[in-house]
Amino acid sequence: MKILLTGGAGFIGSHVAEAFLGQGHAVTIVDDLSSGRPENAPAGAELAVMDIASPQAAELMASGGFDVLCHHAAQISVPFSVEDPQADARVNILGLLNLLEAGRRGGLRRVIFISSGGAVYGEIPDAPADEQRPALPLSPYAVSKLCGETYLAYYAANFGLEALTLRYANVYGPRQTPHGEAGVVAIFMNAIAAGRPPAIYRHPETPRGMERDYVYVADCAQANVLALSAPPGVYNIATGLATTTLDLWLAVRRAAQSDLGHSFGPARAGDLRRSVLDAAKAASILGWRPERDLAAGLAETWAWRRALEAGA
Numbered sequence: 001m002k003i004l005l006t007g008g009a010g011f012i013g014s015h016v017a018e019a020f021l022g023q024g025h026a027v028t029i030v031d032d033l034s035s036g037r038p039e040n041a042p043a044g045a046e047l048a049v050m051d052i053a054s055p056q057a058a059e060l061m062a063s064g065g066f067d068v069l070c071h072h073a074a075q076i077s078v079p080f081s082v083e084d085p086q087a088d089a090r091v092n093i094l095g096l097l098n099l100l101e102a103g104r105r106g107g108l109r110r111v112i113f114i115s116s117g118g119a120v121y122g123e124i125p126d127a128p129a130d131e132q133r134p135a136l137p138l139s140p141y142a143v144s145k146l147c148g149e150t151y152l153a154y155y156a157a158n159f160g161l162e163a164l165t166l167r168y169a170n171v172y173g174p175r176q177t178p179h180g181e182a183g184v185v186a187i188f189m190n191a192i193a194a195g196r197p198p199a200i201y202r203h204p205e206t207p208r209g210m211e212r213d214y215v216y217v218a219d220c221a222q223a224n225v226l227a228l229s230a231p232p233g234v235y236n237i238a239t240g241l242a243t244t245t246l247d248l249w250l251a252v253r254r255a256a257q258s259d260l261g262h263s264f265g266p267a268r269a270g271d272l273r274r275s276v277l278d279a280a281k282a283a284s285i286l287g288w289r290p291e292r293d294l295a296a297g298l299a300e301t302w303a304w305r306r307a308l309e310a311g312a
């Protein structure tokens with residue numbers, strides 16, 4: 001297949017590019033390198049450095065003869081979206097619309113849209129959220145992701161576009177920077193490398209810190225491969241397991257064989273207490289299951305980091 005992959009020079013998108021190339025697909029990456037790095041884009045992919053909201057990106061989408069748009073490019077910072085909701089919407093809503101309109105003209109068949117389960121459901125105090133759970137966006141970032149999903153449904157209903165939404169939980173793994181939603185793994189590994197004890201943020205009622213669902217990046221990449229041929233729909237991509245920030249820190253320490261200490265600090269405004277997703281639908285319809293548990297994923301991530309430091 002001929003795939004236009006946006007955000008392919010970023011953390012998750014670069015793993016998806018590798019997975020698509022590994023299956024023999026032709027991959028063109030569109031990325032403005034605002035947070036991505038050209039060296040993340042695998043050698044076998046073409047890299048077009050451009051803004052998804054630009055006329056150039058629309059032209060490429062309309063004339064490139066692509067079968068699939070896999071859309072990872074985004075403004076990913078929740079705090080930034082609160083500071084500047086219009087800038088968030090320009091990329092996450094207008095950028096997507098730019099590509100969908102051009103894709104409609106260019107005969108695009110399928111869109112894989114990357115949304116965020118950690119954002120769209122809001123607080124999940126009880127059982128893991130499945131896709132039927134009503135959305136409760138609590139930030140402009142969450143609103144823009146949900147808006148993207150809704151536009152996708154419109155294009156599917158009116159123009160026959162095959163629309164798949166993957167709602168990732170908190171993704172971690174090699175090439176992650178400390179800035180994303182699950183950047184805490186990269187923050188903890190940086191802390192160990194620098195020998196500086198990290199702070200664990202917590203609410204009074206969450207003494208071990210917030211609970212999150214950590215899913216390994218290679219598993220997310222595999223979900224995208226399956227999404228190339230799966231029935232349209234919305235799918236959570238997650239483990240269904242809750243890990244507190246303190247337990248994550250202890251697991252990172254084990255992976256790095258470190259005995260570095262830590263401190264505690266107050267949760268920041270807007271930090272969700274608990275977010276855990278049910279991925280049973282992805283298991284039954286996509287045939288997807290996470291293959292790495294947290295210990296295995298953290299060990300691979302730490303090994304990648306060590307190899308990078310050693311200049312391998």
Ligand SMILES: NC(=O)c1ccc[n+]([C@@H]2O[C@H](COP(=O)([O-])OP(=O)(O)OC[C@H]3O[C@@H](n4cnc5c(N)ncnc54)[C@H](O)[C@@H]3O)[C@@H](O)[C@H]2O)c1
Nearest residue numbers: 007009010011012031032033034035036051052073074171
């Ligand atoms: N990291 C997570 O835990 C997580 C969880 C849920 C959803 N997501 C989603 O996954 C996707 C990838 O996130 P990531 O963590 O790999 O972040 P990332 O910042 O590493 O990747 C985003 C990429 O998009 C590019 N980009 C940003 N704005 C652009 C624009 N206007 N035009 C072209 N390219 C642009 C960046 O340069 C970067 O390479 C995003 O859509 C994000 O919302 C991430």
